[in-house]
Amino acid sequence: MIEVDPRICLHCAQCVGTCPYMALELNDMHIEVNDNCKKCLWCVVSCPVGALTMVEG
Amino acid sequence: MIDWNMEYDAVIVGAGPAGSHTARFAAEGGAKVVIIEKRQEVGSPVRCAEGAARRSLQEAEVIIDPKWISGEMDGAMIIAPNGNYLEVDEAKAGAEVGYVIERDLFDQALAKTAVQRGAELVLKCSATALIKDDTGKVCGVKVNHMGEEKEIRAKLVIGADGHESLIGRWAGLLPKLEKNDIISGLQYRMTNLDINHKFVQFYLTKEFAPGGYIWIFPKDETTANVGIGIVISEIKHKGHLKELLDGWIAANPKIAQGEIIDIIAGGIPVGHPVDATVMDGLMLVGDAGRQTDPITGGGIGNGCKAGRECGLTIAAAVKANDFSAKFLQMYETAWRDLLEERLYRNWMAKEACLGLDDDVFNKIITTMDEVGITEVNVFNLLVVIKDKHPELVEKFQDLI
Numbered sequence: 001m002i003e004v005d006p007r008i009c010l011h012c013a014q015c016v017g018t019c020p021y022m023a024l025e026l027n028d029m030h031i032e033v034n035d036n037c038k039k040c041l042w043c044v045v046s047c048p049v050g051a052l053t054m055v056e057g
Numbered sequence: 058m059i060d061w062n063m064e065y066d067a068v069i070v071g072a073g074p075a076g077s078h079t080a081r082f083a084a085e086g087g088a089k090v091v092i093i094e095k096r097q098e099v100g101s102p103v104r105c106a107e108g109a110a111r112r113s114l115q116e117a118e119v120i121i122d123p124k125w126i127s128g129e130m131d132g133a134m135i136i137a138p139n140g141n142y143l144e145v146d147e148a149k150a151g152a153e154v155g156y157v158i159e160r161d162l163f164d165q166a167l168a169k170t171a172v173q174r175g176a177e178l179v180l181k182c183s184a185t186a187l188i189k190d191d192t193g194k195v196c197g198v199k200v201n202h203m204g205e206e207k208e209i210r211a212k213l214v215i216g217a218d219g220h221e222s223l224i225g226r227w228a229g230l231l232p233k234l235e236k237n238d239i240i241s242g243l244q245y246r247m248t249n250l251d252i253n254h255k256f257v258q259f260y261l262t263k264e265f266a267p268g269g270y271i272w273i274f275p276k277d278e279t280t281a282n283v284g285i286g287i288v289i290s291e292i293k294h295k296g297h298l299k300e301l302l303d304g305w306i307a308a309n310p311k312i313a314q315g316e317i318i319d320i321i322a323g324g325i326p327v328g329h330p331v332d333a334t335v336m337d338g339l340m341l342v343g344d345a346g347r348q349t350d351p352i353t354g355g356g357i358g359n360g361c362k363a364g365r366e367c368g369l370t371i372a373a374a375v376k377a378n379d380f381s382a383k384f385l386q387m388y389e390t391a392w393r394d395l396l397e398e399r400l401y402r403n404w405m406a407k408e409a410c411l412g413l414d415d416d417v418f419n420k421i422i423t424t425m426d427e428v429g430i431t432e433v434n435v436f437n438l439l440v441v442i443k444d445k446h447p448e449l450v451e452k453f454q455d456l457i
Contacts, residue, residue: 014241014324016221026221027183042289045293045294045295046239048241048243048298049298049299050297050299053295
């Protein structure tokens, strides 16, 4: 699954707009990942500051 | 103040420039509109390079206010990888330069104008779903307002909710973007810089900004937005974009001497225009309508121009009591007349530019500087290059 490091995240929503599956949402000041995630990793790569990571599980 | 029991003529989702400008023209035309904004403060935090074309804002009838202007530019410089540059004054730069703005103050000014003209505004209010009637027609939005689930009924729903637009995707109007059609952007506001503060600067460099460019947009004599935007197909690993920007700054002593005072990031859609931005009871405007320029990534001027047309259409629809897709073609036609040809041409030019080598950029800039042209835009640029270096523009044949 995708994890967002809140210490790095700038809440810019680049990942939200990039995700082809509407699997990410910006709620207040944190990014939430839902069950739509297909692990395509577009969000991980496109994050301007590298705040997202794919972890096993 | 919002009346939760009322049916509005339009609910506008997002209080950015496109949403607020839409609301203003709708309200001026007598429509009862409410803008909902998920943040607690309009315009903040900023996610923008803050360049805006004077001509576009004037054409969109934005009320110019010195409060949100941080700099008036004399022109633009396009810098080739070898350091040669093309200098274009504002008259020659077409619709591309003019102001560097304070984007938060700009958004707040447009929202305030909309409210003063009769629109309502609700902060801390996020759209959570479209509401549809028995026939499947959109008739409002479900929202979360400060933790409470509520509904806003409206004859029209306007998606002005940015590049990550939920309204557009719920409506099924926004096809999936290709990796070449999404820009990832990162910008530092820096001070103590040694810069030419009267020119916006665009650096072409495959080494540091493949599939995009690095910009310097001056805020004052020693302060500027220094940023990078590239298509995500060129981003090779996690954190790559930041490495590129940091690498470029380190290689430029006049910038590296500065200090970072703010970090700003965001995404920009740079796909071709979508097939439709309207359906029964719904319209999309601004980045949500994918009206951003695919070459420059600029979205403010286009969003304001389209917002004006969207607002006028809302007012007309109310007078005609017709909220069908057929009636809303008024907006579709109007914004396309203003923007579509340029958007499409610049999208094709962007596709052709992807992957060009630094020596090609060097030749293009040198040629442009030698020949001199009356107005710098993609079309004129290609014509000049075709004359001098036909081999460089084979990929662009369809455009000329």
